[in-house]
Amino acid sequence: MKEINITTSFTIFDNLNELPAEIQELMNQAIEVRKKAYAPYSKFKVGAALLLDNGKVILGSNQENAAYPSGLCAERTAIFYAGSTYPEAKILKMAITAASDTNQTTAPIPPCGSCRQSIAEYEIKQDTPIEIYFMGEIGEVYKSSSLKNLLPLMFDKKFL
Numbered sequence: 085m086k087e088i089n090i091t092t093s094f095t096i097f098d099n100l101n102e103l104p105a106e107i108q109e110l111m112n113q114a115i116e117v118r119k120k121a122y123a124p125y126s127k128f129k130v131g132a133a134l135l136l137d138n139g140k141v142i143l144g145s146n147q148e149n150a151a152y153p154s155g156l157c158a159e160r161t162a163i164f165y166a167g168s169t170y171p172e173a174k175i176l177k178m179a180i181t182a183a184s185d186t187n188q189t190t191a192p193i194p195p196c197g198s199c200r201q202s203i204a205e206y207e208i209k210q211d212t213p214i215e216i217y218f219m220g221e222i223g224e225v226y227k228s229s230s231l232k233n234l235l236p237l238m239f240d241k242k243f244l
């Protein structure tokens with residue numbers, strides 16, 4: 085028997101203003117689209133903005149459904165739109181923000197497991213890392229230089 089240790093790493097910015105200008109702009113677009121989320125059940129609104137290597141910015145917000153599992157997270161709304169519309173483009177950066185209507189979200193909100201798996205698929209497909217920035221409504225912003233930091237031991241096509 086043996087034990088292994090897997091380390092992962094993130095950069096933490098104190099707030100939005102500490103981010104490079106280009107990322108601030110991307111995060112601001114995520115904040116704007118977050119406000120358009122359709123989240124009548126959870127009251128938890130999430131926005132995602134993707135910067136592609138063709139210069140396009142793709143936005144997505146969470147879309148809920150009375151049949152709860154039929155809804156979709158903001159990250160996958162955006163990433164599937166990018167994959168459908170610009171299948172040849174690479175995703176360079178992704179900004180994510182979440183805010184609850186019922187209490188102020190100060191903790192950085194990381195993408196859920198299903199979104200991590202979906203982002204992983206595109207990172208592997210394009211064979212270059214996707215930078216991911218995530219925050220709550222205010223406060224710290226976490227940066228991951230690749231999806232891999234968020235999903236150690238990921239399942240991908242090499243196992244098929």
Ligand code: THU
Nearest residue numbers: 126128130146157158195196199
């Ligand atoms: N949600 C996202 O949009 N992204 C995540 O990564 C986590 C959760 C949404 C799904 C649901 O509409 C609401 O947040 C509460 O879970």
